[in-house]
Amino acid sequence: MAKKKRRIRKWWVIRFVAGGVGVVVLVLARVAIVNMWKRKKIKTIEKESETGMTLDTVRVGGDKMPSASMIRTQPILEHDYVP
Numbered sequence: 001m002a003k004k005k006r007r008i009r010k011w012w013v014i015r016f017v018a019g020g021v022g023v024v025v026l027v028l029a030r031v032a033i034v035n036m037w038k039r040k041k042i043k044t045i046e047k048e049s050e051t052g053m054t055l056d057t058v059r060v061g062g063d064k065m066p067s068a069s070m071i072r073t074q075p076i077l078e079h080d081y082v083p
Helices: 002-051
Strands: 056-060 063-067
Touching: none
Parallel strands: none
Antiparallel strands: 056 063
């Protein structure tokens, strides 16, 4: 009976350790996937910013602020009638 209890306890410990290792592996995999997703998102944002229009910088006080130097869409009257 003592051998049976030892064997059961041994397998319980092995399963417990294997489960803990499995949880750690899953957590590390999730962290790696989230980091890859964030890097990919940042790369796409950087790529869009490189192809887009650049903004001029203006000093306000002691800080540099972005400033749009032109209007992107020109205003048009929807109707020719002006009262």
